[in-house]
Amino acid sequence: MTSPGAPVVRLVELTKRYGRLTALDRFTLDIHEGEIVGLLGPNGAGKTTTLRTLLGLLKPSGGSAEIFGLDAWQQPVEAHRHLAFIPGEFAVWPQLSGGQILDLLGTVAGGYDKGYRDELVERFNFDPSKRGRSYSKGNRQKIAVIAALMTRAPLLVMDEPSSGLDPLMTAEFQECLREARAEGQTIFLSSHILSEVEAVCDRVAVLREGVCVEQGTLAELRHLHANTVEATYTGDPPDLDGVPGVEDAYVADGVIRLHVSGSPDALLKALAQASITGIQMREPSLEELFHAFYDDSADAA
Amino acid sequence: MTATTPSSPRTRRRPAAAAAEPRSPARVWWRAYRHHLRLVRNAAIAWITALTAISAGVVATFDDRYATEAERQALTAMEGIPAFEALVGRYVQVATVEGLTLSRWGMFGILVAVWAMLSAVKLLRGAEEVGHVEALRAGLLTPWGLLASVLAALGTVYVLFAVAIGATHSALGMDAATSWALGGAVALLAATFAAAGALASQVAGARRQAVGIVGAFLGLTLGVRLMAAATGTAEWLWWATPFGWIGYLHEVDEARGAVFGSFAVLVIALVVAALMLARRELHAGLVGDGAEIATRPRSVRSQGGLAARLTAASAATWGIVLAVVGLAFGLLARDFSEAVADMPTMVQFAAEIGWIGIDTPEGVVAFVFVLVTLLLAALAAALVVGMREEEATWRIEHLLVRPVGRLRWLTSRVGLAAVALALLAAMTGVVAWLGTVIVGTPISFTDGLRAGLNAVPLAWLFLGLGVAVLGLAPRLTAPLTYGIVVAAFLLDFVGGFVDLPEAIIDLSPFRQLAAVPAADVDLGAALAMLAVGLAGAVIGVLAFCRRDLKEA
Ligand SMILES: Nc1ncnc2c1ncn2[C@@H]1O[C@H](COP(=O)(O)OP(=O)(O)O)[C@@H](O)[C@H]1O
Numbered sequence: 001m002t003s004p005g006a007p008v009v010r011l012v013e014l015t016k017r018y019g020r021l022t023a024l025d026r027f028t029l030d031i032h033e034g035e036i037v038g039l040l041g042p043n044g045a046g047k048t049t050t051l052r053t054l055l056g057l058l059k060p061s062g063g064s065a066e067i068f069g070l071d072a073w074q075q076p077v078e079a080h081r082h083l084a085f086i087p088g089e090f091a092v093w094p095q096l097s098g099g100q101i102l103d104l105l106g107t108v109a110g111g112y113d114k115g116y117r118d119e120l121v122e123r124f125n126f127d128p129s130k131r132g133r134s135y136s137k138g139n140r141q142k143i144a145v146i147a148a149l150m151t152r153a154p155l156l157v158m159d160e161p162s163s164g165l166d167p168l169m170t171a172e173f174q175e176c177l178r179e180a181r182a183e184g185q186t187i188f189l190s191s192h193i194l195s196e197v198e199a200v201c202d203r204v205a206v207l208r209e210g211v212c213v214e215q216g217t218l219a220e221l222r223h224l225h226a227n228t229v230e231a232t233y234t235g236d237p238p239d240l241d242g243v244p245g246v247e248d249a250y251v252a253d254g255v256i257r258l259h260v261s262g263s264p265d266a267l268l269k270a271l272a273q274a275s276i277t278g279i280q281m282r283e284p285s286l287e288e289l290f291h292a293f294y295d296d297s298a299d300a301a
Numbered sequence: 302m303t304a305t306t307p308s309s310p311r312t313r314r315r316p317a318a319a320a321a322e323p324r325s326p327a328r329v330w331w332r333a334y335r336h337h338l339r340l341v342r343n344a345a346i347a348w349i350t351a352l353t354a355i356s357a358g359v360v361a362t363f364d365d366r367y368a369t370e371a372e373r374q375a376l377t378a379m380e381g382i383p384a385f386e387a388l389v390g391r392y393v394q395v396a397t398v399e400g401l402t403l404s405r406w407g408m409f410g411i412l413v414a415v416w417a418m419l420s421a422v423k424l425l426r427g428a429e430e431v432g433h434v435e436a437l438r439a440g441l442l443t444p445w446g447l448l449a450s451v452l453a454a455l456g457t458v459y460v461l462f463a464v465a466i467g468a469t470h471s472a473l474g475m476d477a478a479t480s481w482a483l484g485g486a487v488a489l490l491a492a493t494f495a496a497a498g499a500l501a502s503q504v505a506g507a508r509r510q511a512v513g514i515v516g517a518f519l520g521l522t523l524g525v526r527l528m529a530a531a532t533g534t535a536e537w538l539w540w541a542t543p544f545g546w547i548g549y550l551h552e553v554d555e556a557r558g559a560v561f562g563s564f565a566v567l568v569i570a571l572v573v574a575a576l577m578l579a580r581r582e583l584h585a586g587l588v589g590d591g592a593e594i595a596t597r598p599r600s601v602r603s604q605g606g607l608a609a610r611l612t613a614a615s616a617a618t619w620g621i622v623l624a625v626v627g628l629a630f631g632l633l634a635r636d637f638s639e640a641v642a643d644m645p646t647m648v649q650f651a652a653e654i655g656w657i658g659i660d661t662p663e664g665v666v667a668f669v670f671v672l673v674t675l676l677l678a679a680l681a682a683a684l685v686v687g688m689r690e691e692e693a694t695w696r697i698e699h700l701l702v703r704p705v706g707r708l709r710w711l712t713s714r715v716g717l718a719a720v721a722l723a724l725l726a727a728m729t730g731v732v733a734w735l736g737t738v739i740v741g742t743p744i745s746f747t748d749g750l751r752a753g754l755n756a757v758p759l760a761w762l763f764l765g766l767g768v769a770v771l772g773l774a775p776r777l778t779a780p781l782t783y784g785i786v787v788a789a790f791l792l793d794f795v796g797g798f799v800d801l802p803e804a805i806i807d808l809s810p811f812r813q814l815a816a817v818p819a820a821d822v823d824l825g826a827a828l829a830m831l832a833v834g835l836a837g838a839v840i841g842v843l844a845f846c847r848r849d850l851k852e853a
């Protein structure tokens with residue numbers, strides 16, 4: 001049985017090696033009831049490995065993973081009574097209809113809320129009457145999302161859940177997550193998109209090449225939130241030395257390229273000294289951010 | 302603050318990779334062709350090696366096995382017996398190495414046809430079902446181009462097949478022209494059934510439907526050959542089926558031009574028909590796309606229910622094949638035994654190698670049930686491969702992340718597979734009995750049932766060995782599991798020809814089969830097979846519960 005008071009998820013020095021490759025290196029993390037925790041990392045960082053080990057699909061090479069105090073590898077069946085999982089990619093049984101798959105997975109999970117299932121089918125605009133093989137990737141992902149949410153499990157684990165969903169459905173999905181949070185469900189989700197994690201998570205663990213490089217609340221990871229600015233100018237270049245929040249600045253030949261974290265106010269004032277002919281601001285990809293923040297520290301070390 | 306140069310290699314890597322995506326139709330097509338070639342490669346190597354080796358074995362051992370005039374006379378005695386030709390195809394000039402080898406392909410050709418049609422359907426319909434084609438077509442590939450790439454990939458394989466046969470057989474001393482004619486005709490037979498499979502895939506909405514259609518085509522072409530043999534007089538009937546053409550490669554027939562011409566016309570016709578029907582829409586088929594299903598589909602409400610449904614789906618197709626084979630053997634048992642009864646030396650020779658009483662219907666049923674046993678062993682392998690497919694596609698995850706344990710998942714699948722094998726074995730025996738009743742020389746019902754059930758320990762043995770492979774070397778499940786079956790069969794079938802030591806041939810479980818119903822079940826051998834099978838299953842299940850799940 002679950003031990004009361006134990007964290008919902010506990011990873012202790014969790015390590016996973018595939019042959020000589022260490023995909024996950026001594027990852028330690030506690031998730032408490034009602035929290036929404038994001039696992040952030042670029043492709044190949046070890047997110048899927050973490051979640052598959054947590055779900056008992058992979059055997060840990062070291063350390064341990066627990067769900068409600070139950071060991072993920074030793075007691076998977078008991079542990080899985082209290083969780084639902086959304087994989088990043090959902091393979092269907094080609095001969096079963098979407099409705100049959102939902103029904104099967106709900107029953108195997110130990111029961112589900114039929115009313116809520118119908119509501120989700122409606123909200124995600126999903127047609128459950130087709131055969132599995134005829135669903136597109138987005139529709140397959142909807143099966144995964146509905147099957148997991150409809151059980152109202154106390155713990156929701158998700159591996160890049162919105163991959164394959166279009167923007168409208170992604171918004172609907174985030175709405176569902178907010179509802180789940182209101183119901184007190186605990187959520188552990190992985191993503192390689194910072195803004196997605198920001199939209200729903202209280203706390204974030206950042207994985208890079210199998211190593212957890214940061215952990216904290218969103219506010220604590222504020223510095224990660226930078227924007228990439230690309231601008232063109234004529235005449236004399238602006239002086240950007242010492243402008244707060246600016247990193248990685250490149251200024252030459254009429255082109256400016258830099259990252260800015262926090263408020264862009266000081267940067268804009270500094271740019272105003274020059275004659276700017278064009279300016280563009282966008283959220284950088286996680287890879288770019290990681291180059292900006294962690295490579296420097298790695299070089300220094 | 303650090304300044305990076307804009308041309309840092311890190312930032313350049315992505316756009317460079319994107320540019321590497323082929324954008325011209327020719328390159329997309331080439332990529333699709335190579336993709337399909339890769340998909341069929343392993344199976345092709347196995348089939349080509351096995352079939353070429355068996356046939357080459359006939360060539361290599363001919364002089365030793367039929368050294369004396371009397372032995373060649375005994376072979377010739379089998380020529381022109383309708384019931385025999387109905388089973389093995391046209392049987393002429395068999396006292397020569399060329400004639401005997403060509404005549405053997407009446408049987409081997411059926412294997413070629415089954416392989417070719419399944420691989421074509423798998424590439425065309427199966428790929429759609431798992432979504433590969435969507436990825437392909439997201440590029441610049443048309444349905445026409447896709448089909449052409451599949452056919453080109455299969456064609457490449459068959460050219461290699463022809464070369465393998467031609468080169469080995471002529472190297473082993475068979476007449477070169479005949480060797481290469483055989484290679485070419487076998488490749489064309491494969492192409493015929495691959496093209497038929499491609500056509501069926503365009504017509505059908507789903508893979509199972511396509512297999513059904515092309516299976517019916519196979520049944521029809523074999524049925525015509527059976528009729529041709531049975532009537533014995535109507536030569537045009539032999540020419541009405543590709544399996545007849547294979548029988549007219551003999552030098553005496555002087556019909557090679559007609560054989561190749563017929564094959565060429567049929568292959569081209571089938572390919573053109575398939576290309577004309579190649580559709581724009583995915584998943585659509587002339588006979589309904591099968592995407593919509595009944596408004597009240599039978600629900601699947603448990604892991605066990607799902608396991609039963611998946612097992613039944615595989616077993617059903619094989620069940621039809623087994624029923625047809627069992628019935629055909631029952632129907633032919635009388636003619637065969639009567640024809641053989643006129644050849645006492647043959648009866649005696651068969652008895653010496655364990656096939657007693659083949660001049661009686663019981664003896665014939667026992668003899669031909671070796672093939673039924675092979676089919677059941679192959680089904681055992683197919684069922685294990687089906688289990689592995691759930692893991693390889695990662696569908697197993699849906700169950701294992703819910704409260705379903707690995708032990709329960711695998712034991713229920715293996716248990717159901719064992720039940721399905723036993724039921725089909727019994728069914729085949731009963732159907733063979735029915736066949737003997739229809740032609741008026743019945744064996745007893747219990748004899749039929751015993752003939753079927755005699756295959757069960759062997760089928761379970763291969764099931765257990767397959768589970769061991771699944772547990773210990775999951776990524777090798779398909780090649781190793783089928784490989785063990787084929788190796789064991791060949792050891793028994795070819796081992797005697799190439800003078801392997803008895804002790805080694807005896808390792809083949811097929812060698813240990815008793816000639817039931819003519820003889821009694823060999824309890825010792827049956828128990829040994831059950832014990833080894835059980836051990837394999839236990840090892841496999843334990844290993845499966847202790848290892849990582851592995852994707853394809
Ligand atoms: N089954 C496997 N065998 C070997 N290497 C693997 C396997 N699965 C993942 N990896 C490797 O482990 C690393 C982490 O992968 P993964 O957990 O899938 O990352 P993410 O989900 O963050 O993209 C990658 O380098 C990947 O190539």
Ligand SMILES: [Mg+2]
Nearest residue numbers: 047048088159
């Ligand atoms: Mg991943």
